[in-house]
Amino acid sequence: MTDTGLQQAREKMTAAGVAPAAIETFTRFYGLLESGVSGLVREDDVDPLPQLARADALGLSDDDAAAALAKTAIIKLNGGLGTSMGMDKAKSLLPVRGELTFLDVIVGQVRAARASTGTRLPLILMNSFRTQDDTLALLGRYDDVAVDGLPLDFLQNREPKLRADDLTPVEWPADPDLEWCPPGHGDLYPALHAGGVVRALLDAGFRYASVSNSDNLGAAPDARIAGWFAASGAPYAAEMCLKTPADVKGGQLVVRKADGRIVQRETAQTHPDDVAVSLDPARHRYFHTNNLWFDLEALAAELDRTGGVLELPLIRNDKTVDPADPASTPVVQIESAMGAAVAVFEGATAIEVGRERFLPVKTTNDLLVLRSDVYALTDDFRVVAQVPAPLVSLSKAYKTIAGFDARFPAGPPSLREATALTVDGDWTFGADVRVQGDAVLPDAGSPSVVPDGAAVTADGVVAG
Numbered sequence: 001m002t003d004t005g006l007q008q009a010r011e012k013m014t015a016a017g018v019a020p021a022a023i024e025t026f027t028r029f030y031g032l033l034e035s036g037v038s039g040l041v042r043e044d045d046v047d048p049l050p051q052l053a054r055a056d057a058l059g060l061s062d063d064d065a066a067a068a069l070a071k072t073a074i075i076k077l078n079g080g081l082g083t084s085m086g087m088d089k090a091k092s093l094l095p096v097r098g099e100l101t102f103l104d105v106i107v108g109q110v111r112a113a114r115a116s117t118g119t120r121l122p123l124i125l126m127n128s129f130r131t132q133d134d135t136l137a138l139l140g141r142y143d144d145v146a147v148d149g150l151p152l153d154f155l156q157n158r159e160p161k162l163r164a165d166d167l168t169p170v171e172w173p174a175d176p177d178l179e180w181c182p183p184g185h186g187d188l189y190p191a192l193h194a195g196g197v198v199r200a201l202l203d204a205g206f207r208y209a210s211v212s213n214s215d216n217l218g219a220a221p222d223a224r225i226a227g228w229f230a231a232s233g234a235p236y237a238a239e240m241c242l243k244t245p246a247d248v249k250g251g252q253l254v255v256r257k258a259d260g261r262i263v264q265r266e267t268a269q270t271h272p273d274d275v276a277v278s279l280d281p282a283r284h285r286y287f288h289t290n291n292l293w294f295d296l297e298a299l300a301a302e303l304d305r306t307g308g309v310l311e312l313p314l315i316r317n318d319k320t321v322d323p324a325d326p327a328s329t330p331v332v333q334i335e336s337a338m339g340a341a342v343a344v345f346e347g348a349t350a351i352e353v354g355r356e357r358f359l360p361v362k363t364t365n366d367l368l369v370l371r372s373d374v375y376a377l378t379d380d381f382r383v384v385a386q387v388p389a390p391l392v393s394l395s396k397a398y399k400t401i402a403g404f405d406a407r408f409p410a411g412p413p414s415l416r417e418a419t420a421l422t423v424d425g426d427w428t429f430g431a432d433v434r435v436q437g438d439a440v441l442p443d444a445g446s447p448s449v450v451p452d453g454a455a456v457t458a459d460g461v462v463a464g
Contacts, residue, residue, distance in 0.1 A: 005168035006030050009160050012169050016180075019194035021308030022157035022187065029334045032314040034167065039314040041265040043274040046254035048284050049262070052240060052352040058228050065227035070119040071207040072226045073296075074110060075197075077338075078103075078135060078214040079128035079156045079182055083323065085364060086400030090131035092214040093138060094401065096361070096370055097377045103135065105217050107142050108381030113221035116380070121221060122206070125153040125214070126191060128182060149204050154195030156187050161321055164330040172321050172329070179321070185290070186312045186336025193308025198300045209299070211338070212291040217370070217383045218359035219291045226293075228351060235298030236345040238264075239291035239353045243281040251288040251339055252278065253350055262348055264288065264339045268315045286350075288339055289358040298345060310344055312336040359383055364404040365392040372412040390418040390435070395443075397426040413456065421456070430454065 006027065013023045032039075082091035092102040100108075110123045123145055127135055132153060139145055139152060146152055158180045160169035172178045188211065192198050201209065208229060212219035219239075229237050238253060251266045270278050277283055302310065315335040322328040342348045359375075361367050369375075369392055375383050392415075398404045410431035415421065418435040425443030430452035439456040455462045 005162065005166060006034075009162070009169050012160050013158075016158070018157050018159070019190060019308075021190035021193045022159070022183065024307065024309045025187075025190050025336075026159050026183070026334060028309060028311075029314050029336065030167070033162075033316060033332065033334060037314055039269050039316060040271050041254065041263065041269045041313075042271055043277050045257055046263070046265070047257060049240070049253045049255060049286055049350065052286070052350055053228070055222075055225055055228070055239075055351055055353045055357075058224050060224055060227040060231070062223075064231070065223035066117040066119065068208065068226035068230035069113065069117050069121065069221065069223040071205070071230070072119075072221070073122040073124060073150075073201050073206050073209045074221055075124050075126065075209050075211045076106060076214040077156075077185060077188070077211070078125040078153075079131055080213075080215065081128075081130055082401070084362070085367075085404075086402060090127075090135050090214075091361070092131075093134055094361075094367075096217070096367070097375075097383070100377075101138065102214055102217060102361075103138050105377070105381050105383070106214060107139070107145055109217075109220040111142075111144070112380035113223070117223060120147050122147040122150050122201070122204075124151060124197060126156050126188060127153045128156050129158070147204070150200055151195070151197065154191060154197050156191045157183055157194075159183050159334060161319070161331040161333055164318065164332050167332065170321050170329055170331050175322070181319075181333045182335075184315060184335030185338035186310070186340060188338045189303060189310045189312075189341065190308040192299075193303045198296055198303060202296050202300060207296055209294045209296055210291070211294065212289075213360060215362070216290070216358060216360045218355075218357045219289070220382050222357075225351065225353070229293045229295075232349060234345075234347050234349040235295045236342060236348040237293040238339060238342060238348075238350045239289045239293075239357055240286035240350050241289055241353060241355055241358050242285055243279075243287050244355070247279075247287050251290070251337060252284055252286060253288060253339075253342060254284070256343075261343050262350070263313075263343045264337055266315060266337050266340075268317060268335075269313065286352065289353065290339060290360075291353070291357060292339060302344060310341055312340045312344070356382075356385065364398050364401070365394050367404065368392055368394065368398075368408075368412055369415060372415040374415045387416050388419075390415055391420045393420075393422045395423055395425055398423070410452075413450075 080091045317333040320328040407428045413433035420438045423441045426447040429450045435456045
C-alpha cells in the first residue's frame with residue numbers, strides 16, 4: 001500500500017511541476033516515515049551546547065566587518081501566508097509599523113546597510129507560489145532593490161499531504177489547495193539547488209549568505225557578524241539567543257553524545273518526557289533564532305554532491321487536511337528544518353546574539369507588542385526596544401488579523417509601563433489606553449470596551 005502511496009505522490013508532484021530535487025527529498029523522507037523513524041532527539045542522547053562567543057564582544061575592525069558584508073547576500077524566507085492569523089497572502093505584506101509592512105522595513109534595512117558600507121548587498125526572497133506575485137508587486141515600488149545578474153526571488157517547493165491511515169496522497173475536492181503543504185524550512189536546500197541561486201551568487205562575486213525569516217525584523221544585515229563568520233572559516237553558523245520566560249517553543253542546538261556533532265532539535269522532535277528539561281534554561285541556555293550563515297562555496301559543494309537532497313532529519317507533523325476543521329481527514333505532513341543542516345557541515349559553529357536579533361511575529365500577541373510603543377523604528381530601519389517587552393496573551397477573539405484590528409481601532413495601547421498583559425474575553429480598546437504592570441482584563445461575559453484614556457492594571461480597567 002505504501003509503495004503505491006509513494007508512486008502516487010511522486011506522480012502528483014511531477015504533474016504539478018515540482019523540482020526533481022524536491023521530489024527526491026520527499027522520497028527519502030517518505031522512506032524514513034514508512035520505516036517508523038520518528039525524528040525524536042532524546043535528552044539522554046545529547047549534551048547542552050557549550051558557552052558560545054558573543055556577538056557584542058567581537059573584536060573586529062569596521063573595515064574588516066564592511067569587507068565581509070560586501071561579500072554577503074541576504075536571503076529571506078518569505079513563503080508563509082500567515083494562515084494561523086487568518087491571512088491569505090504573504091505575512092510579510094502585513095503592516096507592522098504604521099503603514100510599513102515587514103517587507104518595506106526589510107528593504108529599508110538593506111538600503112541603509114548598503115548606504116553605510118558601500119556594499120551591493122543583494123536581497124533575495126524564497127517565495128511560495130502563493131506569495132510570489134503580491135510580494136514582487138510590492139517590491140516594484142523600489143527600483144533600486146535588484147542587483148544586476150541576480151534574481152529577486154526563487155520558489156520554495158510543495159508536497160502532498162499524506163493520509164495518516166495508508167500514506168497515500170489525500171484528496172480534498174472541496175479545496176484542492178489543501179491537499180498540498182510546504183515541506184518546512186529544510187526545503188531551502190532543494191529550492192536553492194533548483195533555482196541555481198548559489199551558483200549565481202558565487203559567479204557575481206559573493207561568498208557568504210545570511211538567511212532568516214521575513215517575519216523576524218530583528219535579523220537586519222549585520223556587518224559585525226558577517227566579519228566574525230568570514231574570519232571563522234566555518235561553512236555554516238547559527239545565531240543563538242539566551243532563553244527568557246517567553247521562549248517555550250522553537251528549536252535548539254545540542255551536542256550528540258555519539259559523535260560530538262552539533263545537531264538541531266525542534267519542538268516537534270522533542271519527546272513529551274523531555275519537554276520540561278529541554279526548556280530548562282539552567283541546562284539548555286540557548287534557543288535557535290533561525291538566523292543562519294553559509295559559506296556559499298561549501299554550500300554549493302554540498303548541493304552539487306547531493307543533488308540538493310541533504311540528509312536532514314525527518315519531522316513528522318500530524319494534522320488534519322483542513323487545519324480549521326479538526327474532524328477532517330487526519331494527515332501526515334513531512335517536514336524538515338533548515339537549521340538541521342548544522343549536522344551536515346563539518347566544522348559548523350554558532351554564536352550568541354542579543355535579543356534584538358530575534359523579533360518574530362508568529363501570533364497576534366507578538367504583533368501587538370511589535371506595533372506598540374515598546375519599539376521604535378530608527379532611521380536605518382532597525383526595530384529597537386525602548387523598554388523590556390511585556391509578555392502578552394490575548395484571547396481567541398484576537399486570533400485573526402481581522403478580529404485583532406477591529407479591537408484596536410485607534411491603534412495599540414501604550415505598553416511601555418507593562419510587564420504583562422492578559423486579555424480574557426472580548427475587549428475593544430479605545431484611544432490613548434495605557435497598560436501598567438501585570439495587567440489583566442477578565443472575561444466580562446459579553447463584548448466590552450476599554451474607554452479612551454483609561455489604564456489597564458492588575459485590577460482591570462481604571463478610568464483615566
